[in-house]
Each structure stands twice: as C-alpha cells, then as structure tokens.
Amino acid sequence: MIVRLVKMVFNESEIDNFKSIFESAQLKIAKMQGCLKVDLRQEIDKPEIFFTISHWESENDLENYRKSELFINTWKLVKPLFKEKAEAWSLS
Numbered sequence: 487m488i489v490r491l492v493k494m495v496f497n498e499s500e501i502d503n504f505k506s507i508f509e510s511a512q513l514k515i516a517k518m519q520g521c522l523k524v525d526l527r528q529e530i531d532k533p534e535i536f537f538t539i540s541h542w543e544s545e546n547d548l549e550n551y552r553k554s555e556l557f558i559n560t561w562k563l564v565k566p567l568f569k570e571k572a573e574a575w576s577l578s
Contacts, residue, residue: 487522487541487544487578488541488543488544488545488547488548488577488578489539489540489541489576489577489578490539490541490542490548490574490576490577491537491538491539491574491575491576492538492572492573492574492575493535493536493572493573494536494537494568494572495535495536495568495569496534496535496536496569497567497568498533498534498569500567501533501534503567504536504564504567505526507563507564508526508538511556511560512524514556515540515551515556518547518550518551518556519547519550519551520542520546520547520548520550520551521540521541521542521543521547521551522541522542523541524539524540524541525538525539525540526538527539545576548576
C-alpha cells in the first residue's frame with residue numbers, strides 16, 4: 487500500500503474555492519482504480535494549509551491516477567489558488 491501526502495498552502499481568499507473543488511472531486515478520486523481512501527485535513531492554527539491523504543493499493547495505481555484526466559483537470563483548477571508551491575510525499 488502507498489500513502490500519498492500532499493501539502494498545499496492557499497491564498498486565504500481562495501480557501502472556499504478549493505474546498506468546493508475538492509468536495510466535487512473527492513468521490514471521483516475515491517472511485518479510481520486502486521484508491522482505498524482519500525481525505526482532506528486543514529491545519530488548525532494556519533487555516534490556509536491543507537493536506538490531502540490518499541491510500542492506494544500500489545504505486546502503479548497512484549501513477550495511473552496522476553496521469554488521469556480527472557487529476558489533470560482538477561489540478562488545473564487548484565494550482566492557480568496556491569500561495570506556495572505544493573509539496574508531496576509517497577509513503578510506504
């Protein structure tokens with residue numbers, strides 16, 4: 487199993503936009519081949535910081551998602567909202 491952790495920092499004025507985008511994509515992501523779970527968490531003391539935590543059966547499943555139309559289109563909407571460059575880690 488692979489756990490993908492992505493840290494995103496948003497412009498404060500874009501937080502609601504991001505939440506809306508994620509809400510509409512979350513179920514679609516969860517239905518992707520090999521996705522076991524996908525969650526969103528928000529930093530308590532710095533509400534502009536979010537983490538997505540997704541669990542995948544394999545690295546191949548994660549890569550297929552990252553190359554999917556769903557990911558590409560969602561990322562196009564989310565990326566302009568960032569205050570800082572996103573950081574990501576794949577964990578065993």
